[in-house]
Every structure is written in C-alpha cells, then in structure tokens.
Amino acid sequence: MKKAVQFSVTGNPPDVVELIDMQTPDVGPDEALIDVEAAAINPSHLLTLSGSYGVQPELPAVPGAEGAGIIREVGVDVTNVKIGDRVMIPPYSGTWRQQVVVKAEAIHIPLPATGDPIQMAMLMANPPTAWLLLKTVVDLEPGDWVIQNAANSAVGQYVMQLAGIYGLKTVNVVRREGMEDFITGAGGDICVVDGPDLGERVKAATGGAPIKLAIDAVAGEATQHLADCLADGGKIANYGLLSKQPCQLWPDDIIFREIDLVGVWLTLWIRRDSTLAERQAVYGELVGYIAEGRMGAQVEATYPLEQIKDAVTHAMQGGRNGKVVLTPNADA
Numbered sequence: 662m663k664k665a666v667q668f669s670v671t672g673n674p675p676d677v678v679e680l681i682d683m684q685t686p687d688v689g690p691d692e693a694l695i696d697v698e699a700a701a702i703n704p705s706h707l708l709t710l711s712g713s714y715g716v717q718p719e720l721p722a723v724p725g726a727e728g729a730g731i732i733r734e735v736g737v738d739v740t741n742v743k744i745g746d747r748v749m750i751p752p753y754s755g756t757w758r759q760q761v762v763v764k765a766e767a768i769h770i771p772l773p774a775t776g777d778p779i780q781m782a783m784l785m786a787n788p789p790t791a792w793l794l795l796k797t798v799v800d801l802e803p804g805d806w807v808i809q810n811a812a813n814s815a816v817g818q819y820v821m822q823l824a825g826i827y828g829l830k831t832v833n834v835v836r837r838e839g840m841e842d843f844i845t846g847a848g849g850d851i852c853v854v855d856g857p858d859l860g861e862r863v864k865a866a867t868g869g870a871p872i873k874l875a876i877d878a879v880a881g882e883a884t885q886h887l888a889d890c891l892a893d894g895g896k897i898a899n900y901g902l903l904s905k906q907p908c909q910l911w912p913d914d915i916i917f918r919e920i921d922l923v924g925v926w927l928t929l930w931i932r933r934d935s936t937l938a939e940r941q942a943v944y945g946e947l948v949g950y951i952a953e954g955r956m957g958a959q960v961e962a963t964y965p966l967e968q969i970k971d972a973v974t975h976a977m978q979g980g981r982n983g984k985v986v987l988t989p990n991a992d993a
C-alpha cells in the first residue's frame with residue numbers, strides 16, 4: 662500500500678482532500694510504475710478541487726497535473742524508458758501520491774538525473790505557458806517590451822527569465838509593495854504595483870516605449886490597467902482568472918485603438934495545437950534552461966502527503982514568496 666491524496670467531492674480545497682492508502686496496481690506490459698519525487702500545488706489544482714477549472718476529472722480522483730519521478734518498474738513490452746530514469750510524469754496523471762502507473766508511451770520528456778527534482782517537477786505547466794505567452798501571441802523582436810501582471814507568480818518568474826534569454830524587456834506588475842528585489846532577482850527590468858494609474862506610471866518608467874504584448878493572469882479591472890499600457894494595436898493574452906472577475910476592457914480601446922484580447926491555455930496546446938515533436942522541442946529547450954539554472958521558480962515550502970491539508974491551506978494564501986510543493990517519497 663502507498664499513500665495518495667484523493668478528493669471525492671469538490672468544495673473548499675483543504676476540506677475535500679483526504680489522505681488514503683492506495684493499492685498500487687500491477688504494472689501491465691505497456692506500462693511504467695513511477696515513484697513521485699515532487700509535485701507542486703498550482704492555482705489550477707485549487708480550482709479543480711473547488712470544482713471551477715476548465716476540465717474536471719471524474720471523482721473520486723487523485724489531484725495533481727504535473728510532477729517529476731523515477732521509474733521503478735516497467736512492463737515487459739516497454740522500450741522507451743528503463744528502471745532508474747527520471748522523467749516528467751505525463752500531464753494529468755494525478756501526481757499527489759507516492760506511486761503512479763502510466764502508459765509508457767505517454768512518457769515523452771526525460772529529465773536529467775542530476776539537478777533539483779523540485780525544479781524539474783514544475784516543468785510541465787508553467788514554463789511552457791511562459792513560452793506560449795512570449796512566442797505565440799505576438800511577433801516580438803529582441804529589445805521589445807512586454808508587460809505582465811502577477812509577475813511574482815511562478816509563470817511570471819519564467820516569463821521574466823525567458824524574456825531575458827530572448828532579449829526582451831519586461832514591465833512587471835505586482836499587487837503589493839516591496840517586490841522590487843524579487844522582480845530584479847528573477848531578471849525583470851521594471852517592477853510596478855497595480856493600480857488605476859498604471860498606464861501613466863509605466864509610460865514614465867519606460868520612457869514611453871511602445872508595448873505590443875500584455876500578459877494577464879488576473880482579469881477584472883487589472884485587464885484594463887494593462888490595456889492602458891499598450892501601444893495601439895497591442896494584444897492582451899489572458900491566461901488566468903486570479904481575481905475571479907470578468908476581464909474588463911473599454912470598447913474605446915477595442916474599437917479605436919484596436920486592442921485585442923485573446924486567451925491562452927496550455928491544455929489546448931498540448932492536446933490539440935502541437936505535435937509530439939513540437940512539444941518535445943519546447944520541453945527540451947526549457948529542461949535545458951532549468952538544468953543550467955537559467956530558469957526556476959522560488960519555492961516557499963515543501964510538505965509530505967501526510968500534511969496535505971496544511972499544504973493546500975498554505976498554497977491558498979496570498980503573499981507567498983514561492984511555490985508550495987509536495988514531496989511524497991521524501992521520508993519513504
């Protein structure tokens with residue numbers, strides 16, 4: 662028997678998660694058994710637990726869409742991975758558990774044996790989201806400016822780091838004072854606190870440089886604040902609903918300034934809009950940066966599965982300075 666987290670109903674996340682003993686199924690001929698090393702708690706997981714994410718699993722389910730692990734056992738027909746390999750656990754496998762069995766053919770992304778497993782565990786969702794936001798919405802040239810809110814989030818950190826690698830400059834909007842060192846430490850150029858006069862303050866900070874792309878994780882009035890910073894014809898890429906409010910955008914901006922609002926969802930890119938070869942190329946690039954230490958997200962705390970309710974409560978708190986990550990086998 663191995664430990665796993667399960668939820669049978671949706672609701673307040675700490676109330677609906679429970680620790681259970683789970684029988685690990687036999688490994689079929691085309692399957693692999695993975696020991697989960699680490700799995701982050703992301704806002705999308707909290708939305709899933711509360712029943713308000715874009716896709717919901719059949720219940721009961723094990724939460725956790727991403728993680729890193731070591732192959733412990735393989736079926737007789739498996740040739741693409743071997744015992745001892747570190748791999749990116751296939752998306753949406755339910756990673757908040759000690760062991761998971763997956764189809765081996767779904768394992769496409771090898772991870773370096775050395776390197777921090779916690780950083781590797783955060784590869785699947787947020788780094789490629791940052792890549793999608795910077796690479797697929799607007800054509801950007803080195804020297805161009807982009808603006809983003811929730812800039813101290815994990816995605817925000819990856820956006821700053823990738824922007825630096827691609828020669829872009831970033832205006833980074835946060836919702837609280839005192840984040841300048843955090844933002845410059847992550848490679849951001851300018852740090853500003855959100856507010857109704859954001860457009861004027863950003864213009865002063867950049868010297869009026871045109872901004873073609875705004876990256877919005879917050880929605881609500883924060884979307885309009887980003888629009889106020891954009892050059893005419895600029896695009897807002899909304900990819901999050903942190904405020905739980907509808908995106909606000911004045912018709913004047915849509916009509917007279919041709920400001921465009923589009924959505925970006927990694928799940929669609931994985932399931933519909935990319936080939937396996939494209940995904941392997943993107944993940945391969947990102948793994949390289951993470952292994953070299955050029956990309957990474959701050960981690961505030963790690964928890965064993967036994968403390969899942971505390972971990973989820975912690976992850977729901979604002980004002981964190983990094984991720985909350987589960988390490989299911991740390992004490993095993």
Ligand SMILES: NC(=O)c1ccc[n+]([C@@H]2O[C@H](COP(=O)([O-])OP(=O)(O)OC[C@H]3O[C@@H](n4cnc5c(N)ncnc54)[C@H](OP(=O)(O)O)[C@@H]3O)[C@@H](O)[C@H]2O)c1
Binds near residue numbers: 790836901905925978
């Ligand atoms: N569309 C996609 O494909 C996709 C993929 C991955 C992630 N996402 C989204 O990306 C966003 C960031 O995820 P993450 O894992 O990087 O987050 P994270 O590291 O857990 O950080 C959460 C961030 O949200 C901020 N925040 C929380 N509530 C807020 C509010 N009401 N208004 C403004 N800011 C708020 C926090 O600010 P403080 O530090 O001040 O509390 C912090 O910067 C989430 O919305 C997530 O769902 C979307």
